[in-house]
Amino acid sequence: MEIEKDSFLESLTEDDGKLLMDIALNALKKHFGLEYKFPAIPEKFKTNAGVFVTINEEKNLRGCIGYIFSIKPLAEAVKEMAVAxxxxDPRFRPVTLSEFNKIEIEITVLGKLQRINYTDxxxxxxxxxxxxxxxxxxxxxLLPQVAIEYGFNKxxxxxxxxxxAGMKRDCYLTSEIYIFEGRVFK
Structure with missing residues:
Protein backbone atom coordinates (compact mmCIF):
# COMPACT_ATOMS: atom_id res chain seq x y z
CA MET A 1 0.00 0.00 0.00
CA GLU A 2 1.39 3.38 -1.04
CA ILE A 3 0.58 6.55 0.91
CA GLU A 4 -0.12 9.46 -1.43
CA LYS A 5 1.28 12.94 -0.86
CA ASP A 6 -1.37 15.65 -0.71
CA SER A 7 -0.83 18.17 -3.51
CA PHE A 8 -3.09 20.82 -1.93
CA LEU A 9 -1.09 20.77 1.30
CA GLU A 10 2.16 20.91 -0.65
CA SER A 11 0.88 24.00 -2.49
CA LEU A 12 0.44 25.96 0.76
CA THR A 13 3.25 28.45 1.40
CA GLU A 14 4.41 30.25 4.52
CA ASP A 15 2.67 33.37 3.15
CA ASP A 16 -0.53 31.33 2.89
CA GLY A 17 -0.05 30.37 6.53
CA LYS A 18 0.32 34.01 7.55
CA LEU A 19 -2.88 34.84 5.66
CA LEU A 20 -4.73 31.97 7.38
CA MET A 21 -3.53 33.27 10.75
CA ASP A 22 -4.79 36.74 9.80
CA ILE A 23 -8.19 35.25 8.94
CA ALA A 24 -8.35 33.39 12.28
CA LEU A 25 -7.25 36.44 14.26
CA ASN A 26 -9.85 38.66 12.59
CA ALA A 27 -12.57 36.07 13.19
CA LEU A 28 -11.71 36.20 16.89
CA LYS A 29 -11.60 40.01 16.87
CA LYS A 30 -15.06 40.06 15.30
CA HIS A 31 -16.33 37.57 17.91
CA PHE A 32 -15.02 39.75 20.75
CA GLY A 33 -16.48 42.93 19.26
CA LEU A 34 -13.09 44.40 18.38
CA GLU A 35 -12.22 46.23 15.20
CA TYR A 36 -11.44 43.74 12.45
CA LYS A 37 -10.77 43.57 8.74
CA PHE A 38 -10.65 40.31 6.85
CA PRO A 39 -8.00 40.14 4.13
CA ALA A 40 -8.84 39.40 0.51
CA ILE A 41 -9.40 35.66 0.15
CA PRO A 42 -7.28 34.01 -2.54
CA GLU A 43 -8.88 31.48 -4.87
CA LYS A 44 -7.00 28.55 -3.34
CA PHE A 45 -8.64 29.27 0.05
CA LYS A 46 -12.03 28.61 -1.57
CA THR A 47 -11.03 24.95 -1.88
CA ASN A 48 -12.78 22.67 0.62
CA ALA A 49 -10.32 21.44 3.24
CA GLY A 50 -10.29 19.90 6.67
CA VAL A 51 -8.79 22.19 9.31
CA PHE A 52 -8.25 22.33 13.06
CA VAL A 53 -7.60 25.50 15.03
CA THR A 54 -5.78 25.19 18.34
CA ILE A 55 -5.78 27.95 20.95
CA ASN A 56 -3.03 28.00 23.56
CA GLU A 57 -2.51 30.39 26.45
CA GLU A 58 0.99 30.48 27.92
CA LYS A 59 1.74 27.08 26.32
CA ASN A 60 -1.42 25.53 27.84
CA LEU A 61 -4.16 24.17 25.61
CA ARG A 62 -7.33 26.29 25.78
CA GLY A 63 -9.24 24.80 22.89
CA CYS A 64 -8.90 22.73 19.76
CA ILE A 65 -11.75 22.13 17.34
CA GLY A 66 -11.92 21.43 13.66
CA TYR A 67 -13.33 19.69 10.65
CA ILE A 68 -11.75 16.33 9.90
CA PHE A 69 -13.53 16.24 6.55
CA SER A 70 -13.24 18.70 3.67
CA ILE A 71 -16.78 20.07 3.89
CA LYS A 72 -16.18 23.82 3.73
CA PRO A 73 -13.90 26.23 1.91
CA LEU A 74 -10.64 26.60 3.83
CA ALA A 75 -11.09 30.31 4.65
CA GLU A 76 -14.62 29.77 5.99
CA ALA A 77 -13.56 26.72 7.99
CA VAL A 78 -10.69 28.69 9.59
CA LYS A 79 -13.05 31.52 10.57
CA GLU A 80 -15.56 29.13 12.15
CA MET A 81 -13.05 26.90 13.86
CA ALA A 82 -11.07 29.82 15.35
CA VAL A 83 -14.18 30.99 17.18
CA ALA A 84 -15.24 27.43 18.04
CA ASP A 89 -14.33 23.12 23.29
CA PRO A 90 -16.19 21.34 26.12
CA ARG A 91 -12.92 20.57 27.92
CA PHE A 92 -12.29 24.24 28.72
CA ARG A 93 -14.09 27.38 29.77
CA PRO A 94 -14.43 29.85 26.88
CA VAL A 95 -11.60 32.26 26.19
CA THR A 96 -12.52 35.75 27.40
CA LEU A 97 -11.74 39.15 25.97
CA SER A 98 -9.28 39.77 28.83
CA GLU A 99 -7.32 36.70 27.67
CA PHE A 100 -7.36 37.66 24.00
CA ASN A 101 -3.87 39.22 23.94
CA LYS A 102 -2.39 36.19 25.74
CA ILE A 103 -3.51 33.48 23.32
CA GLU A 104 -1.55 31.84 20.54
CA ILE A 105 -3.24 30.38 17.48
CA GLU A 106 -2.15 27.27 15.61
CA ILE A 107 -3.83 26.17 12.39
CA THR A 108 -3.50 22.66 11.00
CA VAL A 109 -4.74 22.19 7.45
CA LEU A 110 -5.58 18.54 6.85
CA GLY A 111 -4.89 16.50 3.76
CA LYS A 112 -7.11 13.77 2.38
CA LEU A 113 -7.94 10.85 4.65
CA GLN A 114 -6.33 7.59 3.52
CA ARG A 115 -7.56 4.32 4.98
CA ILE A 116 -5.00 1.85 6.29
CA ASN A 117 -5.14 -1.49 8.08
CA TYR A 118 -3.63 -1.94 11.51
CA THR A 119 -1.02 -4.15 9.82
CA ASP A 120 0.13 -1.04 7.92
CA LEU A 142 -5.09 13.19 16.90
CA LEU A 143 -3.21 15.73 14.81
CA PRO A 144 0.27 14.92 13.49
CA GLN A 145 2.07 17.23 15.92
CA VAL A 146 0.58 15.42 18.94
CA ALA A 147 2.84 12.38 18.43
CA ILE A 148 5.92 14.60 18.55
CA GLU A 149 4.71 16.79 21.43
CA TYR A 150 4.09 13.73 23.63
CA GLY A 151 6.92 11.54 22.34
CA PHE A 152 4.58 8.78 21.17
CA ASN A 153 5.78 5.85 19.11
CA LYS A 154 3.39 4.55 16.42
CA ALA A 165 -12.41 8.24 20.84
CA GLY A 166 -13.67 6.78 24.11
CA MET A 167 -12.78 3.23 23.10
CA LYS A 168 -10.36 0.61 24.40
CA ARG A 169 -6.70 1.29 23.69
CA ASP A 170 -6.57 -1.58 21.17
CA CYS A 171 -9.66 -0.42 19.25
CA TYR A 172 -7.54 -0.03 16.12
CA LEU A 173 -7.63 -3.84 15.77
CA THR A 174 -11.35 -3.69 14.97
CA SER A 175 -11.90 -0.09 13.82
CA GLU A 176 -11.49 1.84 10.61
CA ILE A 177 -8.13 3.62 10.65
CA TYR A 178 -7.35 6.63 8.50
CA ILE A 179 -4.19 8.68 8.30
CA PHE A 180 -3.80 12.16 6.91
CA GLU A 181 -1.08 14.72 6.44
CA GLY A 182 -1.27 18.01 8.26
CA ARG A 183 0.34 21.35 7.48
CA VAL A 184 0.81 23.36 10.67
CA PHE A 185 0.97 27.14 10.82
CA LYS A 186 1.72 29.00 14.07
Missing amino acids: AATE IDKIDLGVHGIYVKNGFYSGV QQFLEETCRK
Whole structure:
Protein backbone atom coordinates (compact mmCIF):
# COMPACT_ATOMS: atom_id res chain seq x y z
CA MET A 1 0.00 0.00 0.00
CA GLU A 2 1.39 3.38 -1.04
CA ILE A 3 0.58 6.55 0.91
CA GLU A 4 -0.12 9.46 -1.43
CA LYS A 5 1.28 12.94 -0.86
CA ASP A 6 -1.37 15.65 -0.71
CA SER A 7 -0.83 18.17 -3.51
CA PHE A 8 -3.09 20.82 -1.93
CA LEU A 9 -1.09 20.77 1.30
CA GLU A 10 2.16 20.91 -0.65
CA SER A 11 0.88 24.00 -2.49
CA LEU A 12 0.44 25.96 0.76
CA THR A 13 3.25 28.45 1.40
CA GLU A 14 4.41 30.25 4.52
CA ASP A 15 2.67 33.37 3.15
CA ASP A 16 -0.53 31.33 2.89
CA GLY A 17 -0.05 30.37 6.53
CA LYS A 18 0.32 34.01 7.55
CA LEU A 19 -2.88 34.84 5.66
CA LEU A 20 -4.73 31.97 7.38
CA MET A 21 -3.53 33.27 10.75
CA ASP A 22 -4.79 36.74 9.80
CA ILE A 23 -8.19 35.25 8.94
CA ALA A 24 -8.35 33.39 12.28
CA LEU A 25 -7.25 36.44 14.26
CA ASN A 26 -9.85 38.66 12.59
CA ALA A 27 -12.57 36.07 13.19
CA LEU A 28 -11.71 36.20 16.89
CA LYS A 29 -11.60 40.01 16.87
CA LYS A 30 -15.06 40.06 15.30
CA HIS A 31 -16.33 37.57 17.91
CA PHE A 32 -15.02 39.75 20.75
CA GLY A 33 -16.48 42.93 19.26
CA LEU A 34 -13.09 44.40 18.38
CA GLU A 35 -12.22 46.23 15.20
CA TYR A 36 -11.44 43.74 12.45
CA LYS A 37 -10.77 43.57 8.74
CA PHE A 38 -10.65 40.31 6.85
CA PRO A 39 -8.00 40.14 4.13
CA ALA A 40 -8.84 39.40 0.51
CA ILE A 41 -9.40 35.66 0.15
CA PRO A 42 -7.28 34.01 -2.54
CA GLU A 43 -8.88 31.48 -4.87
CA LYS A 44 -7.00 28.55 -3.34
CA PHE A 45 -8.64 29.27 0.05
CA LYS A 46 -12.03 28.61 -1.57
CA THR A 47 -11.03 24.95 -1.88
CA ASN A 48 -12.78 22.67 0.62
CA ALA A 49 -10.32 21.44 3.24
CA GLY A 50 -10.29 19.90 6.67
CA VAL A 51 -8.79 22.19 9.31
CA PHE A 52 -8.25 22.33 13.06
CA VAL A 53 -7.60 25.50 15.03
CA THR A 54 -5.78 25.19 18.34
CA ILE A 55 -5.78 27.95 20.95
CA ASN A 56 -3.03 28.00 23.56
CA GLU A 57 -2.51 30.39 26.45
CA GLU A 58 0.99 30.48 27.92
CA LYS A 59 1.74 27.08 26.32
CA ASN A 60 -1.42 25.53 27.84
CA LEU A 61 -4.16 24.17 25.61
CA ARG A 62 -7.33 26.29 25.78
CA GLY A 63 -9.24 24.80 22.89
CA CYS A 64 -8.90 22.73 19.76
CA ILE A 65 -11.75 22.13 17.34
CA GLY A 66 -11.92 21.43 13.66
CA TYR A 67 -13.33 19.69 10.65
CA ILE A 68 -11.75 16.33 9.90
CA PHE A 69 -13.53 16.24 6.55
CA SER A 70 -13.24 18.70 3.67
CA ILE A 71 -16.78 20.07 3.89
CA LYS A 72 -16.18 23.82 3.73
CA PRO A 73 -13.90 26.23 1.91
CA LEU A 74 -10.64 26.60 3.83
CA ALA A 75 -11.09 30.31 4.65
CA GLU A 76 -14.62 29.77 5.99
CA ALA A 77 -13.56 26.72 7.99
CA VAL A 78 -10.69 28.69 9.59
CA LYS A 79 -13.05 31.52 10.57
CA GLU A 80 -15.56 29.13 12.15
CA MET A 81 -13.05 26.90 13.86
CA ALA A 82 -11.07 29.82 15.35
CA VAL A 83 -14.18 30.99 17.18
CA ALA A 84 -15.24 27.43 18.04
CA ALA A 85 -11.81 26.57 19.47
CA ALA A 86 -11.96 29.66 21.68
CA THR A 87 -15.56 29.20 22.81
CA GLU A 88 -16.94 25.69 22.25
CA ASP A 89 -14.33 23.12 23.29
CA PRO A 90 -16.19 21.34 26.12
CA ARG A 91 -12.92 20.57 27.92
CA PHE A 92 -12.29 24.24 28.72
CA ARG A 93 -14.09 27.38 29.77
CA PRO A 94 -14.43 29.85 26.88
CA VAL A 95 -11.60 32.26 26.19
CA THR A 96 -12.52 35.75 27.40
CA LEU A 97 -11.74 39.15 25.97
CA SER A 98 -9.28 39.77 28.83
CA GLU A 99 -7.32 36.70 27.67
CA PHE A 100 -7.36 37.66 24.00
CA ASN A 101 -3.87 39.22 23.94
CA LYS A 102 -2.39 36.19 25.74
CA ILE A 103 -3.51 33.48 23.32
CA GLU A 104 -1.55 31.84 20.54
CA ILE A 105 -3.24 30.38 17.48
CA GLU A 106 -2.15 27.27 15.61
CA ILE A 107 -3.83 26.17 12.39
CA THR A 108 -3.50 22.66 11.00
CA VAL A 109 -4.74 22.19 7.45
CA LEU A 110 -5.58 18.54 6.85
CA GLY A 111 -4.89 16.50 3.76
CA LYS A 112 -7.11 13.77 2.38
CA LEU A 113 -7.94 10.85 4.65
CA GLN A 114 -6.33 7.59 3.52
CA ARG A 115 -7.56 4.32 4.98
CA ILE A 116 -5.00 1.85 6.29
CA ASN A 117 -5.14 -1.49 8.08
CA TYR A 118 -3.63 -1.94 11.51
CA THR A 119 -1.02 -4.15 9.82
CA ASP A 120 0.13 -1.04 7.92
CA ILE A 121 1.10 1.07 10.95
CA ASP A 122 4.66 1.13 9.64
CA LYS A 123 3.29 3.53 6.97
CA ILE A 124 2.56 6.14 9.65
CA ASP A 125 5.18 8.89 9.57
CA LEU A 126 5.22 10.42 13.06
CA GLY A 127 4.99 14.19 12.92
CA VAL A 128 3.67 14.06 9.35
CA HIS A 129 0.53 11.92 9.67
CA GLY A 130 -2.40 12.35 11.99
CA ILE A 131 -4.73 9.48 12.84
CA TYR A 132 -8.51 9.21 12.71
CA VAL A 133 -10.21 6.06 14.07
CA LYS A 134 -13.88 5.24 13.68
CA ASN A 135 -16.03 2.43 14.99
CA GLY A 136 -19.80 2.87 14.89
CA PHE A 137 -20.73 6.06 16.72
CA TYR A 138 -17.26 6.42 18.22
CA SER A 139 -14.46 8.32 16.55
CA GLY A 140 -11.34 10.16 17.55
CA VAL A 141 -8.59 12.15 15.93
CA LEU A 142 -5.09 13.19 16.90
CA LEU A 143 -3.21 15.73 14.81
CA PRO A 144 0.27 14.92 13.49
CA GLN A 145 2.07 17.23 15.92
CA VAL A 146 0.58 15.42 18.94
CA ALA A 147 2.84 12.38 18.43
CA ILE A 148 5.92 14.60 18.55
CA GLU A 149 4.71 16.79 21.43
CA TYR A 150 4.09 13.73 23.63
CA GLY A 151 6.92 11.54 22.34
CA PHE A 152 4.58 8.78 21.17
CA ASN A 153 5.78 5.85 19.11
CA LYS A 154 3.39 4.55 16.42
CA GLN A 155 1.71 2.04 18.74
CA GLN A 156 1.15 4.67 21.44
CA PHE A 157 -0.16 7.13 18.85
CA LEU A 158 -2.80 4.61 17.74
CA GLU A 159 -3.67 3.72 21.33
CA GLU A 160 -4.07 7.36 22.36
CA THR A 161 -6.29 8.04 19.34
CA CYS A 162 -8.49 5.12 20.42
CA ARG A 163 -8.56 6.45 23.98
CA LYS A 164 -9.56 9.90 22.76
CA ALA A 165 -12.41 8.24 20.84
CA GLY A 166 -13.67 6.78 24.11
CA MET A 167 -12.78 3.23 23.10
CA LYS A 168 -10.36 0.61 24.40
CA ARG A 169 -6.70 1.29 23.69
CA ASP A 170 -6.57 -1.58 21.17
CA CYS A 171 -9.66 -0.42 19.25
CA TYR A 172 -7.54 -0.03 16.12
CA LEU A 173 -7.63 -3.84 15.77
CA THR A 174 -11.35 -3.69 14.97
CA SER A 175 -11.90 -0.09 13.82
CA GLU A 176 -11.49 1.84 10.61
CA ILE A 177 -8.13 3.62 10.65
CA TYR A 178 -7.35 6.63 8.50
CA ILE A 179 -4.19 8.68 8.30
CA PHE A 180 -3.80 12.16 6.91
CA GLU A 181 -1.08 14.72 6.44
CA GLY A 182 -1.27 18.01 8.26
CA ARG A 183 0.34 21.35 7.48
CA VAL A 184 0.81 23.36 10.67
CA PHE A 185 0.97 27.14 10.82
CA LYS A 186 1.72 29.00 14.07
